[in-house]
Amino acid sequence: MSFLEAIRLALSQIRAHKLKSFFTLLGVTIGVMFLIAVVAVINGMGRYMEEEFAGKLMGVNTFTLRHRPYFEMNTTDEEWRSYARRQRIMRHDVEPVVAALPPDILWAIESRDNIPVSTKDMRPRDVEAFAVDGQFFEIRSLNAASGRLIAPHEFAMGAKVVVIGQDVKKRFFPTTEALGRELRIGGVPYRIIGVMEEQGSVFGLSVDKFVVAPMNSPMARLLNRRFGVIDGIILKSNSMLGMQEGMERVRQVMRGRHKLRPSQPDDFSIETTESALTFWAKIENILVMAGVVLPALGLLVGAIVIMNIMLVAVAQRTREIGIRKSLGARRRDILSQFLVEAATLSTIGAAFGILLGMGLAAIVEQASPMPASVAPWSVVTAVILGAGVGIVSGMYPAARAARLDPIVALRQEL
């Protein structure tokens, strides 16, 4: 009997027992559905990380010099203590670092923290406050929606001016014009000179809840108490190659300034979008593993159900097996008939699961800020898993059917 013949036979069996087949499929369908959906969400987040997050929060060809890594997981207590002992990056580090780099490189310095801000009539709220200098706005691709950016002389003088994000504007000046008004930060009034364009959100968290003031303004002391301490130096090259070379030069300058011997490791960290993405990749692996457990359980249940249903089917169809054998079906014909039936059943289950999983991924995408993108490999895996589950769980029942003695099988009462 040919393979196509066997599939046709299997399909007619499945059609003949629609309800039973439906329940048989359920386990595989649910397993595959979760596989597709979970992988789609993880995959979507991964893509999002690369396209949106990395660009929005870090920018391309950009690297940051900090005293400790920003994107890191599984930091041990010991590492934390060593980070705490490290020298901080200082303002007087900026000039030598920038001097070591080609003139076309953009630089900025920042200190940042969550601190409360308020107005005369509004209660304080926490916002992400940045004290910056250099080409901060160019590097972060921030443009003013209204008003203007901080001017060089304001940076130099440490003028008490701020530009604010859309969320801050909406919070404190929902109906009125924000430009020219006062924002109180640490009890000091700052004049709002610009409102930034909307940035959107990363993982559903708005990145528009920020204020930016000059590094020389009094706000810097709220972010880093010790005078001259800054959180990091941000450097943007115009090419990948320039960035890599720049990173190496910065490393050498900082090692020199910290008087490190060649045997000593760096006591600062230089991070790129790569670091952020590596960090993400680590999370992704954990998520994928966690995401695989659920579908695996579904498939296991599906396999057990299919095996049971096939055993029942073999028992119910003993007479049919006897008839087929009497007409010349060999063991392998009967074996393949039941194997193909089990495999077809579970592959159909997998197909439903793929469709439902895609639907689930679409719903997740609509209902939550999390993006989802169905991975082609997960669809292929689902199909292979579907057929595999059927074959594995159909093996024992099919072998039992194939071994039946035709005389005994023919004698079975209908």
Place this chain on the structure above:
Amino acid sequence: MSTHYDTPVSSTAEREAVIRSAGLAPEEDWVIVTRGIQRDYDMGGEVVHALRGVDLAIRRNEYVAIMGPSGSGKSTLMNLIGCLDTPTAGEYWLNGMLVSDMSDDELARVRNREIGFVFQTFNLLPRATALHNVELPLVYAGIPSQERKRRATAALERVQLGDRAHHRPNELSGGQRQRVAIARALVNEPAILLADEPTGNLDSGTSAEIMRVFESLATEGQTVIMVTHEADIAANARRIVVLRDGRISSDERRDTFAARVALAQAAH
């Protein structure tokens, strides 16, 4: 009708030797030759001798009934002749092949090509149409779909059921079902048509109808072997073999058999 096999299972010389040792003429066209076949069953440690050495030779075109009371071994003999089982001892030659030594898969192939079964309970697949039921042996013979359809339709027409091809068994009468089963048995042009109580589930009118089908098949040259315990059904055959306690107790032509039955009845 010649065999479809590429390689003979055993040599012609071997077969001839067996036929000679049975006191038969090797040049004659023997479809079935059994030599001292025995079949023992192990029933929980106790050995039951269902067949105690049966020598039976059947020529092509013969129409033979095998009779006997229950427990005589006629079912066992039918299973052996039908290649559903192999003997414990003895030789069985079917259409020039030594069947008694064959493996399961070889037996399946022989059943597929050499034997057409007709059962008491019809044994049609209930969900399949008459046409599909008749096609089944061709499926296992690996015949392509178009050719199958053509041959199955022809076989159905041969039993006057061409117009019932797309009916399912439950839409057919008992006689029609048995005729579908006969069409299925004939579709592979088997060496023997092997019927096991073919009228056991039919009323006498329908039984007569099935017997007429058998009669015309036999007239057309089909070898027919029919296992039955009913004397009036057996009387349709041209040769009647009676089994008793696992051995052949009589093997006669119909006319002599009928005469003996008449005598026995007259004696009572």
